Amino acid sequence: MIIDLNLETDDAAAVRCRHCGGxxxxxxxxxxxxALRRERPSVEAGPGVHADPSLFVDRPVVLRQAFCPGCLTxxxxxxxxxxxxSYRGWSLT
Amino acid sequence: MHLVVSANGKSVPLSPGLSxxxxxxxxxxxLVRGSTVAEQFAAGRIPRSLDELGGTPxxxxxxxxxxxxxxxxxxxxxxxxxxIGDPLHREPEIVARDVADGKVSATSAHDVYGVVLExxxxxxxxxxxxxxxxxxHRRAGLTPEGVQP
Numbered sequence: 032m033i034i035d036l037n038l039e040t041d042d043a044a045a046v047r048c049r050h051c052g053g054x055x056x057x058x059x060x061x062x063x064x065x066a067l068r069r070e071r072p073s074v075e076a077g078p079g080v081h082a083d084p085s086l087f088v089d090r091p092v093v094l095r096q097a098f099c100p101g102c103l104t105x106x107x108x109x110x111x112x113x114x115x116x117s118y119r120g121w122s123l124t
Numbered sequence: 125m126h127l128v129v130s131a132n133g134k135s136v137p138l139s140p141g142l143s144x145x146x147x148x149x150x151x152x153x154x155l156v157r158g159s160t161v162a163e164q165f166a167a168g169r170i171p172r173s174l175d176e177l178g179g180t181p182x183x184x185x186x187x188x189x190x191x192x193x194x195x196x197x198x199x200x201x202x203x204x205x206x207x208i209g210d211p212l213h214r215e216p217e218i219v220a221r222d223v224a225d226g227k228v229s230a231t232s233a234h235d236v237y238g239v240v241l242e243x244x245x246x247x248x249x250x251x252x253x254x255x256x257x258x259x260x261h262r263r264a265g266l267t268p269e270g271v272q273p
Contacts, residue, residue: 035142035143036142036143036144036208036209036210037143037144037209037210067264067265069263069264069265073135073136076146077146077231077232077235077236078229078231078232078235078236079137079146079147079148079149079150079232079236080137080149080150081149081150081151081152081201082134082150082152082183084134084135084136084150086134086135086183086185087134087135087185087186088135092135092136096144096263096264098263098264103260103261103264103266104144104210104212104213105144105210105211105212105263106143106144107143107144108141108144108145108146108147109140109141109147110136110137110147111136112136118140
């Protein structure tokens with residue numbers, strides 16, 4: 032089953048990268064448990080972040096990304112206050 | 125003139141991306157007090173950036189009310205929508221076309237899409253492949269082979 036542009040499930044219900052075939056998640060209950068994850072200051076997202084968030088809020092704001100462990104395709108990107116749960120996700124169970 | 129600014133999304137973009145795509149830009153409002161725009165218009169010149177406006181720029185908070193003087197300039201950059209998919213997967217020639225059309229800045233093309241542009245604005249395919257190889261690793265916190273940390 033195709034999940035999104037990057038991910039699909041195989042016959043064993045593991046989650047695989049559609050670009051390299053690498054395993055991203057062992058099951059639909061843990062769809063991205065093998066993904067590489069990185070957090071850094073949101074200003075490192077590029078010119079779309081126009082001003083340092085510390086001008087507006089006390090709390091750090093982070094760029095949170097997940098990558099395929101095989102081909103390093105970017106699987107998810109979000110900019111969130113540090114420590115907040117992800118704003119967007121999906122469930123396959 | 126009275127100015128009312130009311131805009132969220134200045135620290136956290138309000139529109140997320142999909143399938144790895146980046147979220148929208150952050151909202152950006154700048155008030156330049158005491159600009160030289162009137163003098164520049166009189167001289168037949170159109171400022172092309174905030175830096176060229178003269179005066180004193182001030183990045184505005186989400187909510188503000190103030191009065192504008194004749195020499196003040198209010199600049200606003202709306203957030204737009206989030207992206208879809210890994211920007212390193214977008215076809216280089218389409219990124220080059222987006223730059224030519226003013227939809228993507230040259231800085232974003234290089235830093236986010238990993239596209240190296242030729243002097244004529246077309247995509248340098250070989251240099252883009254190298255740039256994307258490096259970016260693909262660096263953004264994940266890895267050092268690509270053959271590239272200095």
